[in-house]
Amino acid sequence: EVHLVESGGGLVQPGRSLRLSCAASGFTFDDYAMHWVRQAPGKGLEWVSGISRDSRTIAYSDSVKGRFTISRDNAKKSQYLQMDSLRVEDTAFYYCAGRRGGDNPFDYWGQGTLVTVSS
Amino acid sequence: ESVLTQSPGTLSLSPGERATLSCRASQSVTSRYLAWYQRKPGQALRLLIYGASSRATGIPDRFIGSGSGTDFTLTISRLEPEDFAVYYCQQYGSSPLTFGGGTKVEI
Numbered sequence: 001e002v003h004l005v006e007s008g009g010g011l012v013q014p015g016r017s018l019r020l021s022c023a024a025s026g027f028t029f030d031d032y033a034m035h036w037v038r039q040a041p042g043k044g045l046e047w048v049s050g051i052s053r054d055s056r057t058i059a060y061s062d063s064v065k066g067r068f069t070i071s072r073d074n075a076k077k078s079q080y081l082q083m084d085s086l087r088v089e090d091t092a093f094y095y096c097a098g099r100r101g102g103d104n105p106f107d108y109w110g111q112g113t114l115v116t117v118s119s
Numbered sequence: 120e121s122v123l124t125q126s127p128g129t130l131s132l133s134p135g136e137r138a139t140l141s142c143r144a145s146q147s148v149t150s151r152y153l154a155w156y157q158r159k160p161g162q163a164l165r166l167l168i169y170g171a172s173s174r175a176t177g178i179p180d181r182f183i184g185s186g187s188g189t190d191f192t193l194t195i196s197r198l199e200p201e202d203f204a205v206y207y208c209q210q211y212g213s214s215p216l217t218f219g220g221g222t223k224v225e226i
Contacts, residue, residue: 004163035216045207045218061215095164105154105211107175109163 002026002108004096009113012086020081022096022110029077033099035106036070036081038092038115048094051079064090086117121146121210125219132224138195140222142208147188149212155184155193158221159204167206168193198224 008020022034035050049060049070058070067086072079079096093112099105122145132138142153151171156164166175168184171191181196195202203226208219 037218044220045209047216047218050216059214097164099211103150103152103211105152105166105169105209106156106164107166109156109165111161111163 004098004108004110006094006096006110006113009094009115011116011118013119014086014088014117016086017082017084018086018115020083020094020096020113020115022079022081024077024079024096024098024108027098027108029098030074031100032107033101034070034072034079035097035099036079037095037097037106038090039095039112040089040092043092045095046092049081083115086115088117091115091117120215121148121213121217123208123210123217123219125206125208125222127222128220129223129225131226132198133226134198134200136198138193138198138202138224140193140195140206140208140224142186142191142193142219144189144191144210146213148191148210151187152210152212153184153186153191154209154211155182156207156209157202157204158207159201164207195224 003025005023036048051070069082095112096110097106098108124143126141153171155168172184183194205223
């Protein structure tokens with residue numbers, strides 16, 4: 001059975017940092033590009049960032065570019081999201097998602113971890 | 120950026136009825152790269168439909184995806200009690216990947 005489990009969320013002050021992790025099991029992690037998608041309270045889903053299977057291709061949404069850094073460790077079957085210079089508008093549930101490549105939908109999703117940015 | 124607009128926001132129906140959910144894109148979706156997902160409380164999103172009309176593994180045939188260009192539809196032919204959930208469309212043909220705002224199907 002496939003599992004994607006996010007961790008690392010919590011309450012943080014504006015301007016501070018947080019690092020999210022996503023642990024994968026039940027599928028061949030190396031075969032999947034991994035992404036982060038977020039959903040602010042009462043809002044829709046927003047793609048945040050993605051990383052290719054070999055970490056050579058990385059992309060960010062304009063809203064987080066320059067502040068967030070995505071990475072992965074295939075040996076640990078995990079991906080990460082380093083979030084710096086956090087803003088109140090970054091408050092959201094952050095979901096880990098995996099897809100097989102550029103022309104595929106997200107096959108797998110985690111249940112999310114809540115990040116609250118507030119003073 | 121391709122903006123996806125889902126309608127209606129909420130659909131109130133009874134088990135056994137047909138549900139018709141709409142997803143309209145602000146620009147043509149490349150190669151019909153349009154997916155539908157289901158979310159139930161406390162659960163991860165589940166892929167239902169990809170390529171606008173192909174069912175994902177294990178998805179019952181009462182879930183039917185259709186459409187092309189800018190207009191797409193998810194039809195649930197006969198609602199089962201477990202189908203009451205929130206449904207999202209997503210385009211994955213162009214960057215950035217974008218999602219619709221969701222349609223809640225409620226009893």
